[in-house]
Amino acid sequence: MGAEMQEPEVVETKSPEAIVPDMNNQTGTITKIQPTVQTQDQWLKYGEVASSFLATLPEYLGSFFNKYRQPLVTIGLIVGAIVAVKVVLAILDALNDIPLVAPTFELIGIGYSAWFVYRYLLKASTRQELTNEIATLKSQVIGKDV
Secondary structure (H helix, E strand, O other): OOOOOOOOOOOOOOOHHHHOOOEEOOOOEEOOOOOOOOOHHHHHHHHHHHHHHHHHHHHHHHHHHHHOHHHHHHHHHHHHHHHHHHHHHHHHHHHHOOOOHHHHHHHHHHHHHHHHHHHHHOOHHHHHHHHHHHHHHHHHHHOOOO
């Protein structure tokens, strides 16, 4: 946090004519211009700036996470839930493309629905039992006694 960024030194470049390589018309070869050489001191300055930035980075990230922990966790959970839904939908779509799997799942669903209606919805006593089970489950999830 306390590291100050230094402005890089401006290196003078040659005129545009000096940048373009000279064509030697007699031999057909191109003469090469040497790139500008940076001194060792300039590289050391860049290294010190990068080193100081990397040294303070964990401290900065830790304080940032501690300051914004709740919003970051919430955003992470939302992103994770979206990814999980997309993965589940992709798996179901892949299963649906396999021959005989989709009709098999439909038969299983119809069979379970028929069993549920027969078991819990036809008689008044079993409807009362279902209502009690739902109330028990609700109290376990919410944490209150019903």
